[in-house]
Amino acid sequence: MSPSILRRPLTLAATVLLVLTPSLAGPLSPASAEGTKQDKIAERETVDQQLEDLRIDLGGVNDELADTYIALAETELLIPEAQQDLEDAQAELAAAREDDRLTGERLTAAQEEEKQLSGEVETGQEEVDRSDDELAQVALDAYKGGGLPNPSTIYTGGQDPQDAVDRSMNYRLTMSSQGSRLDTLRADQAVTENSADRLTAVREEIDALKLESEQAVQRTADAEDAAAAAKADLDDLYATQKTQRDDLEAKKTKYQEDEANLEDRSSTLDTEIEELARQEREREQKAAEAAKKKSSSGSGTGKKSSSGGSANTGGGWNYPVNSRMNSNYGWRYHPIYHTRKLHAGVDFPVACGTSVGATHSGRVIARTHNSGAGNKIILSHGIHNGKLVTSSYHHLQGFAKPVGAQVSAGDTVGYVGTTGSSTGCHLHFEIQEDGNSVNPANYL
DSSP: OOGGGSOOOTHHHHHHHHHHSOOTTSOOOHHHHHHHHHHHHHHHHHHHHHHHHHHHHTTTSOHHHHHHHHHHHHHHHHHHHHHHHHHHHHHHHHHHHHHHHHHHHHHHHHHHHHHHHHHHHHHHHHHHHHHHHHHHHHHHHHHHTOSSOOGGGGGSSOSOHHHHHHHHHHHHHHHHHHHHHHHHHHHHHHHHHHHHHHHHHHHHHHHHHHHHHHHHHHHHHHHHHHHHHHHHHHHHHHHHHHHHHHHHHHHHHHTTHHHHHHHHHHHHHHHHHHHHHHHHHHHHHHHHHHHHHHHHTTOSOSOOOOGGGOOOOOOOOOOSSSSOOBSOSEEEEOTTTOOEEEEOSEEEOOOTTOEEEOSSSEEEEEEEEETTTEEEEEEEEEEETTEEEEEEEEEEEEESSOTTOEEOTTOEEEEEBOOSSOSSSBEEEEEEETTEEEOGGGTO
């Protein structure tokens, strides 16, 4: 009986499942790959946002120096990600090599079992065939008249009763021997069939393991390539970092006078706002006195003036643009010059050309331009808690309202740009009380 025609045991199902079930350390599924892609996109967006914030922080810095610093910052922000990529690639390589080793061990064990089972099946089949031949010969002899005696002849033809007893005993012993041989034959056949079934399953397992081994070898090769590429990328980043650091130090020396100019520009801007606030307060006071005289003379309607047209209508204060806020108000450590400087407002990173809305109702009192603030528009919002409140919008690409125009909260007064000491599109926004800058968060 050939093993190929024997029934297959349930162990074959386990073999098939082993082949079809992916290894825990195997290639990523499509869902996992998509998740990894989304993680990379999120990491890149985080890096871009950090670079955007850094660029805004570099106000007043020479463009060449700022670009060099941003390039270095980007390299240094990418290094941790590259290090993680290398660690992940090395872990994948170790897992692939271990998977290859285990697959090799399983294949060797399966091949040894195949060899053993092949011998057992061959020996068992020979034994079954021999027993089968012997039983067949006995049956043939009986059919031809020889072999086993007819039971009726045991008791006939004998002269001695004891002879009949002996012949009966021999007959039973002979039949018992043939029955035992038949049972043995059946047992041998069962053992041979089981060994043949297992041999079939093992051979299929070997085929599956050979395929799995080929895949493990390819996975290991791919992991080695990925680890080498990740190592090369990290080495390139470190080399670039060193070059950019040297370049930055050289440019810092070249533009070192810019550091002193930063404070001068800030002082000039404060003085400008202070003078405008003083003029606006005087204008409002004169307008209020004129309104009071007109009312007391009886020529008016009895209604109060709205502070000479400068809005003081109460209500909330709006963000000037729909964007996140960065670079909060307060003292800031300069990333290149390593000096402390008051950041007199807040910044909104937003695209050039975006409409800038009045943060509160008021009146346009100035449209200016200088090397620090670039195009700047200043609004007066009237007296609040005894102080004249003004707001200023810097680095504008252009203006939308003339001086003297009345505006309501949200009305477009200009457009985001990157004029003046700006290294990227954003809105720098300030609020002053009697010309002194205060934290805009107190109003917004």
